[in-house]
Amino acid sequence: MxxxxxxxxxxxxxxxxxxxxxxxxxxxxxxxxxxxxxxxxxxxxxxxxxxxxxxxxxxxxxxxxxxxxxxxxxxxxxxxxxxxxxxxxxxxxxxxxxxxxxxxxxxxxxxxxxxxxxxxxxxxxxxxxxxxxxxxxxxxxxxxxxxxxxxxxxxxxxxxxHGPYTFDDLDAFDWAIDAIEALAVKGIVNGTGERQFSPDSAVTRADYVVLLMRALGLKGTVGESFEDIDAGVYYAEPVAIARELGLVQGDEGNQFHPQASITREDMMVLTDRALRVSKQLKMDGNESDLADFEDVSSISAYAVNSVATLVKLGLVHGYANGIHPKETTNRAQAAVLIYNILAYLK
Known part of the structure; x- marks a missing residue:
């Protein structure tokens, strides 16, 4: 058996x-x-x-x-x-x-x-x-x-x-999670879909103006419009107000190129101007504040002082020993800068 x-x-x-x-x-x-x-x-x-x-x-x-x-x-x-x-x-x-x-x-x-x-x-x-x-x-x-x-x-x-955050696509952007989450709670940034932020997507020139105006609470009268911005689009009024405040300028053909991706140096220029218009910034940076970066010569002449000022304030840190001024700004980078600005203003 x-x-x-x-x-x-x-x-x-x-x-x-x-x-x-x-x-x-x-x-x-x-x-x-x-x-x-x-x-x-x-x-x-x-x-x-x-x-x-x-x-x-x-x-x-x-x-x-x-x-x-x-x-x-x-x-x-x-x-x-x-x-x-x-x-x-x-x-x-x-x-x-x-x-x-x-x-x-x-x-x-x-x-x-x-x-x-x-x-x-x-x-x-x-x-x-x-x-x-x-x-x-x-x-x-x-x-x-x-x-x-x-x-x-x-x-x-x-x-x-689901992750423990509002958005599920931030795993590769751990350096930006706190900033994105904090701004989302305040309604300053929005997602691109259900629980999606698309952190690596490029930020357009118009969208960064909208983000900057919203974060700093900038108000004003609607100025002259640009030839390439239709009256009914969501960014028409913020861009027109930003123009009246002196934050943005058009080219010789009165074009703003709202859907073009904004470069890192232009993002810093607009940020510098916005802080000065809102009377929250009085100091000036200069090229000596950029001594730690290897690509200073790549920064456009009109942007050097703005970039230097934001670096001096600790709002911009660069990466890989560079500022990378001509690179496109992504949504994560823009959110971190806005977050740093709000922390500085406190």
Missing amino acids: VLGKWSKISIILVFLISWIVPTTGWASEALESGTFTMKVSSPIPNKGDTIEVIITGHEMKDVYAFEINMAYDPTRLTFIDAKSDVPGFSVPAIVKQTHIQLAHTKVGQGKGLEGEQTLYKLHFKVIQNGKIELTLNSVRVLDANLVSTTKLMDTRTTLNI
Whole structure:
């Protein structure tokens, strides 16, 4: 009897450890037994959370051993463990790229599982924001007579992973998160979509004027309009007021080029002018304040004093030993400068 018992277990263990990813070629040798579902503890987890995934069998008939195959996104979830409360023996989980395979068998004489039973509980660490799907691909079962059945399926559960912040796309911009979040709470900056800030997107000349006017609360009368700004656009009035205040100027053709991306040096020039118009800045910087930067010669003559002033005040720090005056300003950089300005004004 003992030899027969272990012979049966050995056969089952061979069944349990003989899979190869992906498992799509099994032949069904018996009627399918029951249905199988997947439930997630939180469909909207936050980055850093641990979630539990429960796989349950329903209306099962004599399920003595079972093998579960599922898929996940390892760029957003880290697999921690998988445990079964069913009495018996579990094969250690096999995790290969996006696939997870689990297997468990009862031990001893008697029939297999009947009715409804939780088969496995899996745990994952949430490591990245975004929308992902967990997929239950298949469940293979073995009855007490060693007859196997394969249940192929495509059961999907969607997770919307949120970070602890207003926006979910700031992971690569940790140096700007505090600034962006603080300005968003105050309504100074807005997102570009649902929980999206698009920090690496370029800032247009018109949008930076709007941002600057809003942050500093600058008011005034509407001045002469530019030829390339239509009266009905959202930035028409702020740009016209900025022109009347002396913040912006057009070219020889009375063009402002509102949709052109603003350069870093022009962002600093407009900021310097705005602080002076609002009478919140009286000191002047000069080229000696830029001695730590290697690309001072690249700064346009009209921008040198403005750049130097903002550096002297600690509002601009540059990066990689340079000011990079001709580079396009992105939304994250603009937000940090505005944040620094408000902190300085306090």
